[in-house]
Amino acid sequence: MIARINxxxxxEDIGRRRFILGSGALLSASAVxxxxxxxxxxxxxxxxxxxxxxxxxxxxxTALGAELEAIAAYGVGAGSGLLQKPALxxxxxxxxxxxxxxxxxxxxxxxxxxxxxxxxxxxxxxxDQLKTQADVLGFAAGLxxxxxxxxxxxxxxxxxxxxxxAAASILGDxxxxxxxxxxxxxxxxVPAAFVA
Amino acid sequence: MRCGLAVxxxxxxxxxxAASTSVPGDPARGAAIYDRCTACxxxxxxxxxxxxxxxxxxxxxxxxxxxxxxxxxxxxFTWNAETLDRFLKNPGRTxxxxxxxxxxxxxxxxxxxxxxxxxxxxxxxxDCRRH
Numbered sequence: 001m002i003a004r005i006n007x008x009x010x011x012e013d014i015g016r017r018r019f020i021l022g023s024g025a026l027l028s029a030s031a032v033x034x035x036x037x038x039x040x041x042x043x044x045x046x047x048x049x050x051x052x053x054x055x056x057x058x059x060x061x062t063a064l065g066a067e068l069e070a071i072a073a074y075g076v077g078a079g080s081g082l083l084q085k086p087a088l089x090x091x092x093x094x095x096x097x098x099x100x101x102x103x104x105x106x107x108x109x110x111x112x113x114x115x116x117x118x119x120x121x122x123x124x125x126x127x128d129q130l131k132t133q134a135d136v137l138g139f140a141a142g143l144x145x146x147x148x149x150x151x152x153x154x155x156x157x158x159x160x161x162x163x164x165x166a167a168a169s170i171l172g173d174x175x176x177x178x179x180x181x182x183x184x185x186x187x188x189x190v191p192a193a194f195v196a
Numbered sequence: 197m198r199c200g201l202a203v204x205x206x207x208x209x210x211x212x213x214a215a216s217t218s219v220p221g222d223p224a225r226g227a228a229i230y231d232r233c234t235a236c237x238x239x240x241x242x243x244x245x246x247x248x249x250x251x252x253x254x255x256x257x258x259x260x261x262x263x264x265x266x267x268x269x270x271x272x273f274t275w276n277a278e279t280l281d282r283f284l285k286n287p288g289r290t291x292x293x294x295x296x297x298x299x300x301x302x303x304x305x306x307x308x309x310x311x312x313x314x315x316x317x318x319x320x321x322x323d324c325r326r327h
Contacts, residue, residue: 066236154298155299157288
């Protein structure tokens with residue numbers, strides 16, 4: 001049995017933590033800086049804390065935007081009539097997992113005081129190039145491969161280490177999607193020891 | 197004499213450094229590197245990131261219909277090999293506030309390859325010719 005986990009569970013109270021402990025620490029640091037006769041340093045410290053959170057929110061929102069697009073893409077694939085079982089079941093399962101990613105990313109953005117990116121009213125996909133099941137699976141595999149690279153490029157940027165860990169958890173899931181799609185296409189599911 | 201030798205050595209070092217940074221990129225290798233961009237970008241249409249057709253010579257933050265970050269919308273540079281190299285090395289440092297949440301490509305050779313591919317693909321590919 002596979003246990004369902006929430007990679008962002010450690011962040012459930014991050015907003016509160018930053019609000020209570022974070023602001024407490026900020027006040028202490030500000031007080032220390034003011035006591036040291038350096039109000040400019042105190043102001044800079046406060047600005048830096050805010051900038052860290054804003055940076056994390058921007059990264060999370062970009063990831064959320066990509067997840068929302070993936071949900072729409074799998075919707076197009078599943079509704080195309082080109083996918084037969086069991087590929088159709090896979091597409092719906094993967095779409096469900098992208099929805100879980102999107103939900104938790106949106107919640108985390110809110111906890112950090114940001115506004116989550118919303119799904120676009122309309123997405124552009126190369127539907128004129130999707131004529132067979134293999135075309136749809138290949139398109140999905142390309143999106144998943146790109147998503148792996150995107151999360152890999154985002155992980156080192158998070159100021160909050162727990163966010164980096166949670167993003168790496170999503171990266172692992174998307175790498176599995178990519179491998180399964182390659183397998184379904186008759187390709188080597190794991191073509192290299194490293195992803196880039 | 198010693199001063200002259202030092203200048204000559206410095207000039208030689210500079211020319212070696214210049215040569216190492218001006219290695220022409222390989223577009224074939226760049227195509228594979230572009231796969232990393234495809235979570236958010238496409239050549240011919242806007243996605244989470246803006247489309248790339250027509251990239252060279254375009255002012256940053258100016259693709260019609262794309263919702264840029266304020267930072268990129270206000271950027272005052274034009275995309276060319278030099279600005280792309282700087283941005284791809286570290287997007288967040290080059291344009292602080294960009295929504296491109298990507299650490300960047302540290303290897304100068306990989307950046308050169310990607311830029312060489314972008315130069316071809318954004319002008320000559322069928323996708324870009326159609327749009």
